[in-house]
Amino acid sequence: MLAEWITKLLVVFFGYAYPAFECFKTLEQQHGNYTVQLRFWCQYWIIVAILTAVEMLGEFVVSLLPMYGELKLAFLVYLWYPKTKGSDVIYDAFLRPIVMQYEPNIEDRFKNLRANSGKLLVFYLKNFTEKGYILFQDVLHYVVSKRSGDERIKGSSKKKKHEKDEMEEFEHFAETLLGTNANQRPARRK
Incomplete structure (x- = not known):
């Protein structure tokens, strides 16, 4: 190691x-x-x-x-x-002939990739934020459900109401933080 x-x-x-x-x-x-x-x-x-x-x-x-x-x-x-000076040897003997042979094809592919890179970046960012938001909400609901399950065992309805208010306040905070509202939220996994 x-x-x-x-x-x-x-x-x-x-x-x-x-x-x-x-x-x-x-x-x-x-x-x-x-x-x-x-x-x-x-x-x-x-x-x-x-x-x-x-x-x-x-x-x-x-x-x-x-x-x-x-x-x-x-x-x-x-x-x-x-x-x-191995760079000269490797470049001139192996790399240059191969790249020169396929240079037009490589250039076309890079032009296409460069032209579509903005769309690809937006797609991945949107996908990441939606999945991240869903994961965040799932974790939040899991934590709250575990906590409320423990309180049910204790039988405290006052704490339950307080927790529900906290949950609504936290969801409002999360919506504000993430810049979404209930209508814009992606569908959550069940």
Whole structure:
């Protein structure tokens, strides 16, 4: 467990923090082989982005691979290490030919995604808020029903009326907080 944690820490340092700092230094330099270094670091970050996306999509498979963290660390260092300059090799030999072949198709898909991203975001936000409101109301009713069930056992009708008033006040507060009223509320699950 400790070895895994140390490997992750090294990946963050050598795979992200150090290259980010080197990229920063490249951007801030005013002379020399600025464009060559900038191209190198752009290639590095493109490869890292693709690696991260593949990792996320194949997380289950990646978790089964022995010593994956160590291999990833070695690969990331290989990409930026000055003597190997692996970013140039991987980019020119593998990545560039594949992307160039499918570039128009990729571009069209990203344009479509960009055009519909607003609709998608609104859909997810609306869905999340409706489900969140329903969950909030269900939890609220569960807590109140448990509390009123305990009071029924005690037989206190005065507390029951007070609790009902509190519940109505709390629902009014929730409606005000969430900006809805009883007519706008989504249907609750039974």
